[in-house]
Amino acid sequence: MTRNQASPAVSVSLLSGPTGTGGIDDFELFHARSALDRFRRRLGRQGLLDLLAADIEEGNAFLRESALASDGGFEGGTTVLVTQGLTAGEFLAWMEEAFAGDERVLLAAHPEHYVMAPGADGFHVVENIGPHVCSFSMGGWGTDAMAWAKDADARLPEADFPHKMSSNLFLADGTVIGRALTQFGDTADGFTAHLTVYVPTACAHDVLEHHLRHFAVEFRNWIVAAAAARA
Template structure:
């Protein structure tokens, strides 16, 4: 009996034909269960448990960022993720964000599977443990609106205030003060919602892949934060 040859050029596809009655496809189902599983582990471990579990990864990731910053000699390269929202204003979203960043760590963590810590730190800085590219890193954001943010006034991604009046900028720095990145987020209302320009800068010594993955990271986390803000308003 001759067995049929495998056609390497023909992609294998699977489609759902019957069974579940809820909305969505297999990818939607998998995403729901993945989020539920990640949330369970986060809650069981708690913040300190996650830090203990990831200690070696964080040390490796922070070493990567520190060495990249030193090799770049203060140089940064950036990219921007643009999101378009309908049905919610920039002001409504940013009011929700202000409340979330003031103390709702759970909703901040839930926005991305690779969020591990998002909590207020000392001196007004905000502590973040998340992936920068493939590296798990522990860093701080702070100094919004201070002289330390003077770089934002000349940023290549800066947009006119007339169209994007809501702006936030920050340095990303390690516990020892080493600046390892920058962030500039700009929001402007449209006729039926708002546009978000989300710019991140990484040390020039980083590969393009590191920047690319953080642009994807922005897309995931901000989309989910916007959806969460809309759900509360509704």
């Protein structure tokens, strides 16, 4: 086979062995989460910060430069999730409690969560924004007080989406490197979540696409965790 030839398609099926439900992908995800949780617990918050110090410095520098080059301009996108079997109020009550101090369940929602804890200047987050590991704070989370959010194109009617949270994402020096606007409205059998994120216009579109996927993963897992806690 030459280098330019495509590899033959391979299909692998599980015929027998494990007695639990799910397939090979489910087993791999379970073990990956278990291993990641072990490393997080062994390292602890400061250990993770020390381990990622160089990545954070590089990521913060990239986002600071992108914000300055964008001169206050942001590009936004929205991930929409539909949930059955749980109301928006029930989910947000769980979320408020988790954000008040249950860092482990917050970290578990996404492989690229490293720190999620209350801080002096807001809620402190260390996670990926695109390929860049960034340490930032969220200010105004849980309120609808941000002027930009009141005028945002993504803002939905209050009658249908009464639960709204908005925030600036900012570095320790005050540089705003992103924004978030999340909106929740009940349906006949659950709720719909509109999760909007904004990144500096100077960032490549891949950075926005990455965070739209990030939203889908973390909020799906938070919703599942909220439902499990309620059961």
